[in-house]
Amino acid sequence: MKYIDRDLSWLSFNGRILQEIASLNVPLMERLKFVAIYSSNLEEFYKVRVASHRFAQKYKGDKRNKYGYRPSYILQQINTIVSEQQTYLGKLFYNEIVPGLADEGILFLCGQINAVDHQLIEKYYDEHFKHEFKLLEVTNETSLDLKNQAIYQLVIDDNRQYLLEMDYTSWGRFITLEENKQYTKIVQVDDIFRYNIHKLLGHGAEAYAFKISRDAELYIDEEQDESIVKKIKKSLKKRDTGLPCRLLFNENIPFKHINALRKKLDLDMSSLIAGGTYHNYYDFFEFPVFEDKPHLYYLTEEQQPCSQLDNSSDWYQTIVDEDVFLSYPYQSFNYVTDFLKFATEDDGVEEISTTLYRVSKTSEIGLALERAAKNGKRVFVFSEVLARFDEESNIYWGERLEQAGAVVKYGIANLKVHAKAFLIKRREKGILKSYAYLGTGNLNEKTARIYADHGILTSDERYTKDLNEVFKFLKDEQYQPHFKHLLVAPFTLRKKVTKAIRRAMEKAVAGEKQVLHVKLNSLEDPEMIDLIREAADVGVQFQMVVRGICCYCPLSKAQKKNVKIVSVIDKYLEHTRIYHLSERETYLASADWMTRNLSGRIEIAFPIWDAEVQNLLLQQVSYQLNDGIKGRIINSEGDNQLVEGNNSLTSQEYMHELVANLQKTKTIRK
Missing domain, CATH: 3.30.870.10 (Endonuclease Chain A)
Known part of the structure; x- marks a missing residue:
């Protein structure tokens, strides 16, 4: 294939988030935050991207997309990759994160609960939740209208089924059971319910978590003679009832029960995604903060003055x-x-x-x-x-x-x-x-x-x-x-960037060394990718930082040699777009090199004429390209290998110094 599919590339990006969860260079609580980021990313991915493939497959036929892939193939690959990633995430969470918290006196009770903790959970239930949990029996006649992203417990008792919606908004998710100078014991509200279910149904009942993710696209009725705001408001109300695109369930649920649930929700087998005991790991954004343990968090750097x-x-x-x-x-x-x-x-x-x-x-x-x-x-x-x-x-x-x-x-x-x-x-x-x-x-x-x-x-x-x-x-x-200096999509941005690259090609053919530095969130547009390949084949070098989606893959030795692409995942989300297209042309931009940005949006790339700022931007890209701590090589294999480098600081730490030094020079000149 000429291109890597955008969604498979995106899964590789989320794999880089997993690397931060695994990294011992990342403070423990920040690793837990990356767990939340990974989960939040994946949830949006299913609601938007997977849903769009299912929609295309169901209503438009299994036609190839612009990268040459059919929805059926993409969905199959997504399920395989996500399953592998979530298995790895589970190992990291239970084998490293939870024991690491325990070493710090933060006892996060998930998994096996000892007798003492079981008593604490029962006591908490009796004092706070005794009348909160209300079960809905599910029979053949029961119609299910399940909320998007909400966690439900499927309770099975002697082949009878019950449902409980986990109301985290009202109850909270993380419950502090006990706290003293030596330790803090925290349990999830899911377990408050699961370990007390016998008080509702007897000792034979078992509870298993599951959730559905629905299509988040807003299908706006263009025929209605209403304002766009009214149309959006109507569509937003339908978002929670959109077409289900995933049923994530505890892998221990007996198949006949999850299959019956699948049929009730009118889902096909490919929508079933096996998971663990707990879901919605993005809730770890709300995990208790331990201010007395600052070493568990990133250091708070003092912001530089202007x-x-x-x-x-x-x-x-x-x-x-x-x-x-x-x-x-x-x-x-x-x-x-x-x-x-x-x-x-x-x-x-x-x-x-x-x-x-x-x-x-x-x-x-x-x-x-x-x-x-x-x-x-x-x-x-x-x-x-x-x-x-x-x-x-x-x-x-x-x-x-x-x-x-x-x-x-x-x-x-x-x-x-x-x-x-x-x-x-x-x-x-x-x-x-x-x-x-x-x-x-x-x-x-x-x-x-x-x-x-x-x-x-x-x-x-x-x-x-x-x-x-x-x-x-x-x-x-x-x-x-009419624009003279700003590059504005969809009017002039693509045209001017293309012209600059072709000018570099002419110079390269004439024997001049040409190196273009580009920093983006995403490189997805086939036309731009083909242009990069064409330029690389005549000797133009591309030094690129692409954080997320990257559909480029080399098709020749020259392309492999002349195009270097690195992704940086670190404390801050890399969001800046920088186009350094020649010694005289450095732009900051709102636009990635995606078809939607270049052809379907109003975007602005604005030139930077200040030599000191130009230098700072070039140094920023250079540090990221050589970041042996947080930089990953982007290649066709998608293996996210670390960049070779012996830097003692991350590129973001260097960036802090670059901004500080720029302010010093501005102060002196003042």
């Missing part, structure tokens, strides 16, 4: 003097939110335009925009209502901002808006002056603490004029925008 702004009495003038480069979470995202807050209270500011892709319910950005609108400023917000799993939050802020007086737009036909930017227009001496923010990550304070991203605050007209063109189009998609 010397340009910290030493400024007039942020506007500072931004006029020089672009302000910011890097999160090595620096605080507060610089961005504070600048927007200044603008809301500034009488000179007349207009604010912004894109919102993923925004939290408690968003400081949202509050600032609301304040601006209430203060009488013209506020335009493009809220991408189709940002998967953030639809409700985006609608919430869109409607709230509309009530405050902002103009809010929710969608453009056949395009998602994924660009991360805002534009402020301020009247200075009778003339409107523009200030802008352009970034690689969402305008979201919460994710900025754990996603590694970059952004700039600028008043440079080369940015602001083009960004104004973007917003003119967002306000009126009949407008024909």
Whole structure:
């Protein structure tokens, strides 16, 4: 095959998460957090990607996708790989994580329970849960309407079946049974029920956990003459009743019982995924925190200052003097939110335009925009209502901002808006002056603490004029925008990147050494992959960092020699996109090299002209390419071998130093 399938590649990425769970270089509680990340990733994968394959197989026939694979083959491979991964995860969890916690005095009771602990569990049940557990008997006539992702206990007693929904929201999941100076005993609420089931049904009853995952796609009825918001709201209500795509069950359930359940849910055999005693491991995000054991967690690094702004009495003038480069979470995202807050209270500011892709319910950005609108400023917000799993939050802020007086737009036909930017227009001496923010990550304070991203605050007209063109189009998609410096998908981004690579090919053929450095979340677009291969065959070298999906595989010796791809999994989620296409062309971008980003979304790649920042970005990519601690080689085998290197610090630790050093030079020059 010419390409690795995107979903099989993604499973390889989740395999790299498993490597972090296994790594002794990762603090124990952080390994447990990676358990939650692995589980959360897999849950979304089934709800979105597996569901789409099942939908295609059922309604569109078993046709090959753009990578050359049929849904039936992909589903078979997914089941095999996930089964192997989850077996490995179980071994890591029970053989390393749980004993490691016990060594620290954190006794996580799962598995065999001794007599003393059994008494504690029974006592807790009697005091807290005696009347909470209500069983539903399941007969041939019982109709099941099971909630998406909810954990159920299937209780079997003398061939009679009962169901119990585990209400973690009300009960909590992790129960502290006993706590003293020597140890803390923690049990899951599942076991509170399982070890007391005899009080409900007698000693012969057994309980087994299972769950279903449903298709999370929003199938919007385009025929309905309603607003996009109303259509999304209707579709969101159906998400919990979507087509089941997986039945995950305790492998110890007798087959006749799980098969009967499968038939009731109208699932085929390929939907059955055997698992362990417990499910929804992503709940370990909520595992108790032990502040008295800091060695079990990553060290909290002090965020670096932004010397340009910290030493400024007039942020506007500072931004006029020089672009302000910011890097999160090595620096605080507060610089961005504070600048927007200044603008809301500034009488000179007349207009604010912004894109919102993923925004939290408690968003400081949202509050600032609301304040601006209430203060009488013209506020335009493009809220991408189709940002998967953030639809409700985006609608919430869109409607709230509309009530405050902002103009809010929710969608453009056949395009998602994924660009991360805002534009402020301020009247200075009778003339409107523009200030802008352009970034690689969402305008979201919460994710900025754990996603590694970059952004700039600028008043440079080369940015602001083009960004104004973007917003003119967002306000009126009949407008024909023109761009000189920003690369904007779907208008110019693919074309300009392709032109730069072909220019490098010409130079390579002429005997010039050509090395392109690219950092992405995903490399999936067949057209871009073919172009990389074509360039590599004539001697262009690609040094690439690709965190997640990578569909590239070499088809020649030259391609294997000239294309190096590394993935870095570490403390922070690598989210920055960097295109270094020549000595004169370095871009930061919101776009990965996926077909959807290059051809189906509004994306922005913005040039970096500051030589010091260019150098920092190149060093960042270089450190990641040679990270022998957290870097994995991406190849056709998908074996995730560590990069060869003798670095004493991880590339993220080096990045912290790079940002610190940049601030020192900015301070000296100031």
